Amino acid sequence: MSALLDMDWRSVVADLVATRGTDRTALIPILQDIQLNYGYVPKEAQTQLALALDISQAQVSEVISFYSFLSGEPKGKFVFRLCQTISCEMAGKEEVARALESSLGLSFGETSEDGLFSLEYTNCIGMCDQPPAMLVNDDVFGDLTPESVEEIVSGYRRKGEEL
Numbered sequence: 001m002s003a004l005l006d007m008d009w010r011s012v013v014a015d016l017v018a019t020r021g022t023d024r025t026a027l028i029p030i031l032q033d034i035q036l037n038y039g040y041v042p043k044e045a046q047t048q049l050a051l052a053l054d055i056s057q058a059q060v061s062e063v064i065s066f067y068s069f070l071s072g073e074p075k076g077k078f079v080f081r082l083c084q085t086i087s088c089e090m091a092g093k094e095e096v097a098r099a100l101e102s103s104l105g106l107s108f109g110e111t112s113e114d115g116l117f118s119l120e121y122t123n124c125i126g127m128c129d130q131p132p133a134m135l136v137n138d139d140v141f142g143d144l145t146p147e148s149v150e151e152i153v154s155g156y157r158r159k160g161e162e163l
Contacts, residue, residue, distance in 0.1 A: 013048040022053055027063060031070050040071045068122050076111045076118035077163065078156045080104065081135045084121040091131035092145070099146035100134075103153040116160045 016033055020026040030049060034041045041064055050057040064070045068081070082088075082097055101107055104117050111118040127133035130142025141152060 007042075007044070009042070009044040009048045013045060013052050017049075017052045024053060024055060027053060027055070027060070028067075031060075031064065035070050039077075040074050043072065046072065068120075074111065074115065077116050077160065078136055079118045079120065080153075081120055081122035081125070082108075083123070083125050083127065083131070083133045083135075085124045085128060085131075087128040088132040093132040095146050096132045096134075096144045096149055099149040100153070103150050117156070 012034070013030070016030045017026065020030050020033070027049070031041055034045050034049075038045075046060045046064070047057055050060045061072065064072045080100060082093065082100060084093065097108070100119060104112070104119055106112060106117060106119045108119050108121055122135065125133055125135055125140065127140060127142045132144045133140065133142040134144060135141075136152065136156060141148070
């Protein structure tokens with residue numbers, strides 16, 4: 001992670017702005033590009049982006065804090081996002097949440113010390129027909145049970161070992 005702090009964010013942002021443009025509508029696509037490539041949007045990148053788009057750093061921060069898939073803080077390589085809508089609640093979300101915490105050894109809002117896993121709640125992921133549901137990065141899982149959660153977590157642990 002220290003390599004990210006030492007990066008030349010002026011250059012990174014300049015390259016993205018050259019591709020995406022300097023209009024305010026470029027803000028979210030550029031934030032998504034940074035998030036995808038670096039895992040989060042560091043403060044240094046936010047500062048350079050605000051300067052490049054001629055907006056305040058507060059505006060950049062507000063956009064990041066509003067959208068749950070953007071982060072100003074490092075997240076795990078695998079981010080487990082459990083849906084917290086009413087359909088998931090009624091279908092056993094709490095039991096699934098406890099299984100996730102137990103299997104990952106994390107509480108919601110935490111990232112593992114090795115940087116492999118993060119656990120958080122999210123709003124609707126469009127799987128109300130298969131509750132409870134979650135996303136792990138871009139992978140969608142529905143009809144979750146505590147048992148299926150353990151299998152899913154085990155699969156991501158194996159993937160983590162391959163990294």
